Amino acid sequence: MSHLDVIGTVYSGLFSRPSQPRLRPWLERLPSQLNEVFDVARNGNWPAWRSVLADLPEISASEVDLNADCIFIDGGCSEEVRTRIEQLLRRLHPWRKGPYTIHGIHIDTEWRSDLKWNRLKDHIQPLEGRTVLDVGCGNGYHAWRMVGGGAELVIGIDPTLLSVVQFLTVRHFAGDFPVYVLPLGIEDVPQGLRAFDTVFSMGVLYHRRSPLDHLLELKACLRSGGELVLETLVIDGGAGQVLVPEDRYAQMRNVWFIPSCPTLLSWLKRCGYRNGRVVDISKTTAAEQRSTDWMRFQSLPDFLDPVNPALTIEGLPAPIRAVFIAESP
DSSP, rough: OOOHHHHHHHHHHHHTTTGGGHHHHTTTTHHHHHHHTGGGGGGGTTTHHHHHHHOOOOOOOOOSSSSSSSSSEEEEOOHHHHHHHHHHHHHHHHEEOOOEEETTTTESSSSSSHHHHHHHTSSSSSOOTOOEEEEEETHHHHHHHHHHTTTTTTEOSSSSSHHHHHHHHHHHOOOOOOOEEEEEOOGGGTTOOOOEEEEEEHHHHHOOOOOOHHHHHHHHHHEEEEEEEEEEEEOOOOOOOOOOOOBBBTTHHHHOOOEBHHHHHHHHHHHEEEEEEEEEEEEEEETOOBBBBTTOOOHHHHHHSSSTTTBBTTTSBBOOOEEEEEEEO
């Protein structure tokens, strides 16, 4: 399977969607963007991952449940075929977002992403008929849940090619749903597109060197009156307080700004959003993020102070995550 095969078979339905004219400026340039990213010379792992995609058996799904906490896909297959599928899925280690059950194989991912979804799903605008962008979507777990919630079209973007290959694998077994994960970043979305009814940015803001620029990029993707759903790390504190780690945070190198909730609300207001509000604040625990057989590297329990789990191993406040909702003017 060449990258042109992937682009032509998986994404062709996106390029020609007549019901999203506001997306046209981006859709017209997407084929060349994807061709560049999937170029073998630019990613040495792509040939091995491509062989996984090429070897996936063709099994039509008789049951797909996108509203279950564990996304469920089944079509019936022999034990021999199931074993082969599991071998291929494990070649895409590590699986970070999920969980999934595919033809009887339970993928116990590092993150219980369903917990995050359940914290926010009752606070957002109903997704029925909406065009949605999911920024930093990983392998697309939440994007599948958005389609399960009735979205007309969901586009996820994530520059991590392994995550995109995992999405393509799930989509191979699930079938043709209006959900696409693109190996792109927010900077690849045309400026001022203003095309989406809802934009999600979950677990991204603290990785951006300029958080206000990220908020402005997200706003530029939203139509007037569209909804931003933002999930990020926060600290306890009042207006103006923000943590700027000097080096690592919970062993992550690329964490730049962790604001208090009042500070982030003020950033949203400064960037022109309306009706910004906090709908959930939750401590991250090992029930939500941990090592598993499908993600065998270190995870949250290894990143906390073994004596005082209220601190990271760097002595900083342990992870607290909050969900914010705001409207585009």
